[in-house]
Amino acid sequence: MEPINQTEVSEFFLLKLTDDPTLQLLLFGLFLSIYLVTVLGNLLIILAVSSDSHLHTPMFFFLSNLAFTDIWMSTTTIPKMLVNIQTQNQSITYTGCLTQLYFVLFFAALENFLLTVMAYDRYVAICHPLRYMVIMNPQLCALLSLVSLFLSCVIALLHCLMVLRLSFCTDLEISLFFCDLGQIIKIACSDTLINNIEINFVAFLFATVCVSGIVVSYTQIVFSVLKIPSAGGKYKAFSTCGSHLSVVSLFYGSGFGAYFSSLVSDSPRMTALASMMYMMVPQMVNPFIYSLRNRDMKEALRKLVERKIFLL
Template identity: 75%
Template sequence: MEARNHTAVSEFLLLGLTEDPALQPLIFSLFLSMYLVTILGNLLIILAVSSDSHLHTPMYFFLANLSFTDICLSSNIIPKMLVNILTQNKSITYTACLTQVCFVLLFGGVETCLLTVMAYDRYVAICHPLRYTVIMNPRLCGLLMLFSLLISLVDALLHTLMVLRLSFCTALQMPHFFCELAQIIKLSCSDHFIDNILIYVVACLFGGVPVSGIIFSYVHIVSSVLRMPSAEGKHKAFSTCGSHLSVVSLFYGSGLGVYISSAVTDSPRKTAVASVMYTLVPQMLNPFIYSLRNRDMEEALRKFL
C-alpha cells in the first residue's frame, strides 16, 4: 500500500479505556470527579501560597508552580476525553492531537524538573541552613524555573517536529484516552527508527538525570539529619522532606509501573489504563500530600478558607 503524506491525515480515533457502552457513564463520572478534585486542590495550594506572606519562600514558590503544572497537564488530557464520551465521538483532529502530545511532553517535563529542583531546595535547607537564603535567592529560583520550562519546551517541540515528518497509511485508531507519542509513532507506516531512538535518549535524560539528582540530594540530607544531636531536629527535618519524597515516589513509581506493564503485556488497552496512574493520579493527590503533611500549609489553607 502506498504511504499517504501526513497532510492527508485529518483525524485520529481515540478508543478510550473501554468500548463497553455500559461503562461509559461510570468512566465519565470518575474522570470528571478526578478532574474537579485536581483543579480545586491545586488551585487552593496556589491561592494559599500567594495569599500568605509566610509561605513566600523558595520551597512554596516551587510548590505553587508544581500545582500550576499539574492543572495544565490534567486540563490538556481530561476535558477532551470527557467531551468525546459525552458526544460519543472518538475523533480528534490531527492538529489537536499533535498539540496535545506537545503539551503533555511540556508539562510532564516541567514536573520532572520541578521535583528535582525541590529536592535540591531541601538539600540546601538542611545541609546548608545558614547559607540557605543566600544560595536560594529569588534570582536563582527564577532561573531554575525558567530553565525547567525551556528545556521541557525544547524537548516537546523536538518530538512534535519529528512526528510531523511521519506519514500514515493504516487505520488511525489509538487504544488510548489521549494522544500519546509512542502510540502515534506506532500508527505510522514510515520509518520511525530515529523517533524511537530519540524517545529512549530523552527518556534517559529526563529520567536518569533528575532521579540521580534526587538521590544525590537525599543521600546528603539523610547523612546530615543522622548527625543532628536532637531528636526534635531530626523529626522536623524529615517532616519537611516527607511530602516531597511522597510525591516523588508516587510520580516515578507510577511511571515505572506503566513501563513494566507495557513490557509484560501485549494489550495496548491495559497499558492505557495503567497510564492513568502517571498522567492523572499524582496530579490529583499532590495537594493532599502537601496539605496533610505540612503544618504551614494546613495553617495557610485554614486562614484562606
C-alpha cells in the same frame, strides 16, 4: 498498506474505554470528579501560597509552580476524554493530536524538572540551613523556573517536529485515551529509527539530570540527618522533605508502572488504565499530600477558607 503523508492525515482515533452505556456514564462521572478535585485542590494551593506572606519562601514558590503544572497536565487530557465519552466519538484531528502531544510532553517534562529543583531546595535547606536564604535567593528561584520552562519547551517541540516527518498507514488507532508519543510512533508506516534514537537520548538525559539529581540530593540529605545527635532533630529534618519525597515516589512510581505495563501486557485497556494512573492520580493527590503533611500549608488553607466564607 499504502503509506499516507502526514499532510493527508485528517484524524486519529483514541481508545474507547467501554461500549457499555451505563459504565460510560459512571466513567464520565468518575473522570469529571477527578478533574474537578485536581483543579480545585491545586488552585487552593496556589491561592494559599500567594495570599499568605509566611509561605513566600522558595519551597512554596516551587510548590505553587508544581500545582500550576498539575492543573494544566490534567487539562490537556481529561476534558478531551470527557467529550469523547459524552459524544461516543473517539476521533481527534491530526492538528489536535499534535497539539495535545506537545502540551502533554511539555508539562510532563516541566514536572520532572520542578521535582528535581524542589529536591535541590530540600538539600540546601537541610544540609546548609544557615545559608539557605542566601543560596536560594529570589533570582536563583526565578532562574531555575525559567530554565525548567525553556528546557521543557525545547524537549516537547523537538519530539513534535520529529513526529511531523512520519507517514502513516490506514490504521490510525491510538491505544490510549490521549495522544502519546510512543503510540503515535508505533502506528507510523515510515522509518522510526531516528525517532526512537531521539526518544532514548532524551530519556537518558532525564535519567541523568532529573532522577540522578533527586537521588544525589536525598543521599546527601540522609547523610546530613544521620549526623544529627537527637532523635527529635532527625525527625524534624526528615519531616521537612517528607511531602516532596512522597510526591516524587508517586510520580515516578506511577510513571514506571505505566511503562512496564506497556511492555508486559498485550491488553490496550490495561495499558490505558496504567497510563491513567500516571496522568491523573499524582496531579490529584499532590495537593492533599502537601496540605495534610505541612502545618504552615494547613494554616494558610484554613485562613483562606475562613476569609472566603467571611466575604460570602
